[in-house]
Amino acid sequence: MIDGNTNNKCCESEQTQNHSHSHSHDHSHAHSHLEDISGKRLFWVIVLNLAITTSEVVGGVISGSLSLISDALHNLSDAAAVVISYIAIQLGKKSSSLKHTFGLKRAEILAALLNSAVLVGVSIYLFYEAIKKFYHPEPIAGGVMLIIAIIGLCGNILSIFLLESGSRENLNIRSAYLHMLSDAISSVAVILGALGIIYFKIYWIDPMLTILIGVYVLKESFGILKNSVHILMEGVPINISLDEIKEKIESIEDVLNVHHIHLWQIGEKEVHIEMHVDLKDMMLSKTEKIRKEIEQLMQMYGINHVTVQFETDCCENKNILCNRS
Structure with missing residues (x-):
């Protein structure tokens, strides 16, 4: 869209205004149809990931596994990313108003800022707990850890299935799809860690996985935090x-x-x-x-x-x- 502006007092007579819009009805209808389908699937992906997060936190507390809680954090970070994608789709349907001439598009940036800031803080706390466990290892219920991690993997695979078709046509959905794929890989790592604890009693693998998952979450969260602040500060x-x-x-x-x-x-x-x-x-x-x-x-x-x-x-x-x- 191009606008021409004539509101410069020093040279009103020397300016011109041009304004143009272009719309494709067929494209808009197809895009709206895709958003409706993707929006419903994103909603169920959010529900699934919140359920996985809750089960991993509970399972981590019961089993004593810090890596399960870290994986829950990873799932929570990606659920937050999916929530942002869902919000973007819903707010994208709202037109601008006399109160909000740009619409409500900044809501997704604010949500990203808040989520990433919380995740950075939680990641740092988990690093502290993981280091303590390296020095003072505690027995971990590997069986419980394994069952919860498998449940998490199944939920992630289902989320991937729900988003796979939309990811081919929509960059927003593709971003959420890749988040779910990384969740599945993280769950596989926790499953391998649980097997190591069950068969070889190597309890140090739990805090090691915690740190590895935490580094990934911290890296992703800090990138989102930095980008969100840059956008909110009207950065180029x-x-x-x-x-x-x-x-x-x-x-x-x-x-x-x-x-x-x-x-x-x-x-x-x-x-x-x-x-x-x-x-x-x-x-x-x-x-x-x-x-x-x-x-x-x-x-x-x-x-x-x-x-x-x-x-x-x-x-x-x-x-x-x-x-x-």
Whole structure:
């Protein structure tokens, strides 16, 4: 989507406004149908993972296995990721309002921030408990640990089955699918650990698995935490270069300068940009052609909402940022 903005007091007579929308009814209907199916399956995946998490926490307390509790944390982190995916699908159906002109797309980012912050804290606590168990190993009920881990694996396999078809067509669903796959691998590791405890009495394998699973959860959670804060602080998406965008737009015929660029992310899939574009002259036919070229360029970067303010030598400060000397 491209917008043209005319609200610059210094040169109202020298600006033009362009606004365009494009919709495909068939594509929107198919996309909505996919979201309905995926939304229902995501809901059951959430229910399954919360059940697995609860059973592993209870089983970990009964058996004395810290790695089961760590695996529960891993399941909880991935259940949180699925919850975020589910929220994204549901909120994506809501239109913007006079109170929330961008809609409620930031809710998924806030949820990701909260979940990841909690998981970082819990991971650090489990590291502390695991280190204590290395120095003071305790007997573990390997049989209980094995049964609960097998239940967890079965639940993860069912979750993978529920998401497999949607993962081929939807990146959001694919992300949840990969989370469930990593859960299944983690459950296999706990099963192997339980067998080691049952047959060889190697109790140190439990805190070792706790640390390995905890490192993975910490790495994933910290990445989500960092990215969530960056988005909430209106940061430029990490895969986009403002200097490169400026250079490419200025290579368009009749464009003299691009300045006062603002680029930010609303949600996971919505990126906005606004800019001032200096033209040689303001002929309407030229501005329309330039607008289309800018729109095509921005689509290459995954930017789906563009506001362009056309002007002719209006702003004194023509730096890439408003406050940059």
